[in-house]
Amino acid sequence: MILPLIxxxxxxxxxxxxxxxxxxxxxxxxxxxxxxxxxxxxxxxYLLLGAPFVAAVQIIVYAGAVMVLxxxxxxxxxxxVEEQTDFSKIAKFVGVPLGLVLIVWIAHWxxxxxxxxxxxxxxxxxxxxxxxxxxxxxxxxxxxxxxxSILILIALLGALVMARKEE
Amino acid sequence: MGFISQHPVxxxxxxxxxxxxFIVMTALAYLTWAERxxxxxxxxxxxxxxxxxxxxxxxxxxxxxxLFKEDITPPVTDRLVYTLAPFLALxxxxxxxxxxxxxxxxxxxxxxxxxxxxxxDLNIGLLLVFAITSMGVYGVAxxxxxxxxxxxxxGGLRSSAQMISYEVSLTMSVVGVVLVAGxxxxxxxxxxxxxxxxxxxxxxxxxxxxxxxxxxxxxxxAAIAETNRxxxxxxxxxxxxxxxxxxxxxxxxxxxxxxxxxxxxITVSCLATxxxxxxxxxxxxxxxxxxxxxxxxxLVLLGIYCAYDTLTEMRGIARxxxxxxxxxALGGGLLCLIPAVAGVIQGPFxxxxxxxxxxxxxxxMRGTLPRFRYDQLMSFGWKLLLPVSLANLVVTAFVMIWxxxxxx
Numbered sequence: 001m002i003l004p005l006i007x008x009x010x011x012x013x014x015x016x017x018x019x020x021x022x023x024x025x026x027x028x029x030x031x032x033x034x035x036x037x038x039x040x041x042x043x044x045x046y047l048l049l050g051a052p053f054v055a056a057v058q059i060i061v062y063a064g065a066v067m068v069l070x071x072x073x074x075x076x077x078x079x080x081v082e083e084q085t086d087f088s089k090i091a092k093f094v095g096v097p098l099g100l101v102l103i104v105w106i107a108h109w110x111x112x113x114x115x116x117x118x119x120x121x122x123x124x125x126x127x128x129x130x131x132x133x134x135x136x137x138x139x140x141x142x143x144x145x146x147x148x149s150i151l152i153l154i155a156l157l158g159a160l161v162m163a164r165k166e167e
Numbered sequence: 168m169g170f171i172s173q174h175p176v177x178x179x180x181x182x183x184x185x186x187x188x189f190i191v192m193t194a195l196a197y198l199t200w201a202e203r204x205x206x207x208x209x210x211x212x213x214x215x216x217x218x219x220x221x222x223x224x225x226x227x228x229x230x231x232x233x234l235f236k237e238d239i240t241p242p243v244t245d246r247l248v249y250t251l252a253p254f255l256a257l258x259x260x261x262x263x264x265x266x267x268x269x270x271x272x273x274x275x276x277x278x279x280x281x282x283x284x285x286x287x288d289l290n291i292g293l294l295l296v297f298a299i300t301s302m303g304v305y306g307v308a309x310x311x312x313x314x315x316x317x318x319x320x321x322g323g324l325r326s327s328a329q330m331i332s333y334e335v336s337l338t339m340s341v342v343g344v345v346l347v348a349g350x351x352x353x354x355x356x357x358x359x360x361x362x363x364x365x366x367x368x369x370x371x372x373x374x375x376x377x378x379x380x381x382x383x384x385x386x387x388x389a390a391i392a393e394t395n396r397x398x399x400x401x402x403x404x405x406x407x408x409x410x411x412x413x414x415x416x417x418x419x420x421x422x423x424x425x426x427x428x429x430x431x432x433i434t435v436s437c438l439a440t441x442x443x444x445x446x447x448x449x450x451x452x453x454x455x456x457x458x459x460x461x462x463x464x465x466l467v468l469l470g471i472y473c474a475y476d477t478l479t480e481m482r483g484i485a486r487x488x489x490x491x492x493x494x495x496a497l498g499g500g501l502l503c504l505i506p507a508v509a510g511v512i513q514g515p516f517x518x519x520x521x522x523x524x525x526x527x528x529x530x531x532m533r534g535t536l537p538r539f540r541y542d543q544l545m546s547f548g549w550k551l552l553l554p555v556s557l558a559n560l561v562v563t564a565f566v567m568i569w570x571x572x573x574x575x
């Protein structure tokens with residue numbers, strides 16, 4: 001059916017457009033809004049790929065929590081228009097060519113990968129439902145999961161300590 | 168016909184979404200009327216009375232007034248964000264309602280064979296509603312920021328901080344219900360509570376369930392804070408911040424914020440109904456077969472009251488207007504007494520009744536409680552509400568796995 005293709009094209013366009021706007025806009029809050037757009041369109045793409053749980057979590061965590069904090073900080077500091085510097089020399093002579101090489105490489109890889117093979121294996125390996133996902137997360141990947149949460153807790157405590165240093 | 172039979176899901180979804188939008192918009196309008204009436208009666212006033220019988224046309228007059236007012240955009244605002252904010256607020260709050268099931272999935276639409284009482288039936292409905300409502304803060308925050316003015320900025324900051332803080336408790340208080348149900352699908356959560364009212368999650372008096380009354384209290388408190396209502400309406404505290412985040416907004420953009428607030432109220436009331444009060448289930452055991460006549464009987468009683476009011480209280484044009492309401496109520500009531508019709512509308516009837524009761528409670532709170540101070544609000548959210556909802560979650564989890572712990 002043609003509907004998924006339309007939604008995919010629209011969201012892909014929004015994702016790329018949002019990412020470009022994020023870099024190019026001079027107002028911090030516009031950049032933040034562009035990033036929210038990227039997050040939400042990515043979530044819709046996940047939904048199209050048959051991963052509704054990941055899509056919902058993507059919106060809750062990134063668009064609903066992380067970006068709210070970004071926007072909150074930008075509002076609190078009431079940041080003005082950013083200064084834009086000239087194109088740096090390193091970016092001009094190293095960054096742009098390397099970026100082009102990366103794009104060409106990915107495009108090459110995508111065109112030469114066997115159609116459907118990558119998606120086919122992915123669909124069987126990645127759990128799609130919430131139940132399967134949680135079973136795998138809390139059985140097979142329990143240690144990495146807990147280790148990650150401890151890591152986040154440490155980062156949180158570190159941020160607290162650094163914020164309270166001056167008292 | 169060919170198109171409908173080829174794309175039944177698409178056609179049914181669009182039609183259902185359009186009908187739901189119309190119903191929700193009407194409900195929003197009459198929720199403002201109900202709020203003014205109830206608050207007025209709490210304060211021994213009459214409330215809206217002159218536009219239509221009992222002020223029933225007041226929402227229409229208000230809507231027209233908003234449409235025809237001049238839309239002023241202050242010159243120093245961030246135009247893009249300033250225009251985007253009200254659209255964001257309203258569209259997000261309306262989207263969330265599209266995920267709510269208003270009746271059992273067994274009732275199908277003729278012709279297309281799709282579920283009649285819900286726009287979508289997702290197996291992660293609950294998660295997606297939280298995803299959408301968690302974005303709701305942007306409307307308020309961006310409106311406050313883009314107005315480029317002191318009081319709106321304060322309102323926007325307050326609302327961001329408040330909504331982030333209370334969202335944690337809101338989500339935590341619901342996880343208990345998810346544990347009991349073992350699913351994130353609304354229809355399955357509701358079906359898990361079937362039986363009679365003591366099987367609802369708030370009482371939880373059935374095998375394998377845990378009473379969630381503390382969870383409900385936490386949820387409702389957090390929900391009031393999430394929707395920026397009294398006693399947590401700090402973002403628009405008129406005694407401190409003029410009108411908070413929407414001070415600079417006028418005309419229809421203001422109306423959009425207004426509608427978004429009421430749409431959010433409806434969403435959280437629907438969620439409370441589904442999660443704690445059995446959604447579209449009847450409160451009585453299914454063996455009581457006479458209960459299918461309750462919707463019709465209720466409407467007929469309403470019609471009789473309206474008829475009495477029409478004949479005794481009303482004069483002139485108001486009498487004519489109320490006569491129309493009377494005829495509608497009586498006709499609808501008689502229609503709902505036909506057993507075939509009565510069977511179909513059971514789900515939406517109970518759902519709507521429960522949602523209306525919760526909304527009444529919401530408005531009652533507004534008429535009763537004074538506003539919190541900002542530091543009280545924060546310490547209440549983090550030091551009382553969050554620990555209590557976490558404790559509720561831990562206790563529920565332990566009770567759920569207790570048999571497994573004992574027998575190994």
